Amino acid sequence: MADFDPIRELDRFATALLGQRSGMRLMPIDLFREGDHYIVHADLPGIDPGSVDIDVDGQLLTIRAERTVRGREGVAWIAREREGGTFLRQLTLGQGIDTENITANYSNGVLAVTIPVSERARPRRIPVATDQGGDMKVMGHRSGDAAPQDLGERQGDQGAAGGQKSVSA
Structure with a gap:
């Protein structure tokens, strides 16, 4: 049996009731350090890789992606839980990060962002x-x-x- 999350259910109910499907969505991430790199894995299933935008402004890393939901004409929906909209995650980077050499790869619905530690901070x-x-x-x-x-x-x-x-x- 799946875990019941009352906040998620309340958000789904409000979205269905008010029809607000264009708000920002939070993407779940895993963050870990491996050697001289930090790795972010962000779950983004069904995202067009062309819609993924990653930028660094000072010490702020922003990941943004868009999922568009295509409707089907003439069908009776039983359940429709895969929401569209903009997904956003922002991470504050510390001083010892090499922001010039951050890389990203999208595979099987997971965005992997590699953030190297700067040579001076090693x-x-x-x-x-x-x-x-x-x-x-x-x-x-x-x-x-x-x-x-x-x-x-x-x-x-x-x-x-x-x-x-x-x-x-």
Whole structure:
């Protein structure tokens, strides 16, 4: 048996009663971090890929898509739950995001948006120089070789798509 959602049912009832089918719709998403990228999966079944519009304005990522419902003349509808209209989702990006290299792919009704972490925001080990008998030796690894556990304990929440990071001494 499907879960009963009273808010969704009330919205459906109001839409059917008032005939408002052109309002903004919220698209369900999954957001996760994989390596040096954040990934957004947005459910957009039945959307024409040409109607999908993704833009970045400062630190605001906006995903917009349009679904048009084609009516059939001369049929008696038993149920009609696949609504048309504009679907919208906005995400605030943190400071450590490479907004120039965001990519998107639409496949099987799911829009995948890949948001890379900028090179400056990636964890890295800082080399330590020592002076032993006039020779300078560099200890450590190249930038980008450090694993997160090499940087010490992190505190705080990374947040959605690139929150601030804290490093304790």
